[in-house]
Amino acid sequence: MPEFDPEEPIEAHTYAELAMELHDADGVEETVDAVLQFALKAVNCTHAGLALAVRGHRAEVGAVTDPVVEQMHQLQIDAGDGPLLTSLNDQVTIRIPDAPAETRWPEWAAKAEALGIGSVLDVPLAVSDQTVGVLSLYHSSRNAFGADDEAVAHILARHASIAVAAARHEETMAKAVDARKLVGQAMGILMMKYDVDDDRAFAILKRYSQDTNTKLRDVAQHVVDRRGLPD
Missing domain, CATH: 3.30.450.40 (GAF domain)
Known part of the structure; x- marks a missing residue:
């Protein structure tokens, strides 16, 4: 300026x-x-x-x-x-x-x-x-x-x-891109840990998000940080 x-x-x-x-x-x-x-x-x-x-x-x-x-x-x-x-x-x-x-x-x-x-x-x-x-x-x-x-x-x-x-x-677009990357990382962890394909891994994340009323991004963050779903 x-x-x-x-x-x-x-x-x-x-x-x-x-x-x-x-x-x-x-x-x-x-x-x-x-x-x-x-x-x-x-x-x-x-x-x-x-x-x-x-x-x-x-x-x-x-x-x-x-x-x-x-x-x-x-x-x-x-x-x-x-x-x-x-x-x-x-x-x-x-x-x-x-x-x-x-x-x-x-x-x-x-x-x-x-x-x-x-x-x-x-x-x-x-x-x-x-x-x-x-x-x-x-x-x-x-x-x-x-x-x-x-x-x-x-x-x-x-x-x-x-x-x-x-x-x-x-900023919204940047956050959306970061969220997609995070969900992708979480899916990869679930695929390896539970021997499921990508569709099933995403379904697990989405179902857990809905059942616990937790944002999908927050569920993914927990999976990435803890290498698994919350208890």
């Missing part, structure tokens, strides 16, 4: 080009970190955070630039309510000019005031109508984010959405 000179503001027309550099990040963790570092410069916010969507329409803290953001995110995740989750679930941008005075989420507003947060901008990251996360920008001053800041955040969010989705897909 390009280095930014803090003394020289980035021209608006370069935001999309710079954001594309996010695609060069390796893995989800590196990608979300790159998103936040760019956001700090591009929008000139005090803090930033990125929450990721997980199964069951839930959210988890992906990365933060400051513990203050983690507290704000975790408060909303634990309560199941707040601007971040509204942005995530409804795919809407939420700009809050005066966080301590926000009446829709009183508990959240009180926490924002206690932590010295004045303004908040939550922008959903979506790919093909599926929300993959939310970019949250925070500033210690009230009325810190204007229409230009929101426009820039949307440009970054569009590119970040693709980058995060791609990184997640690559």
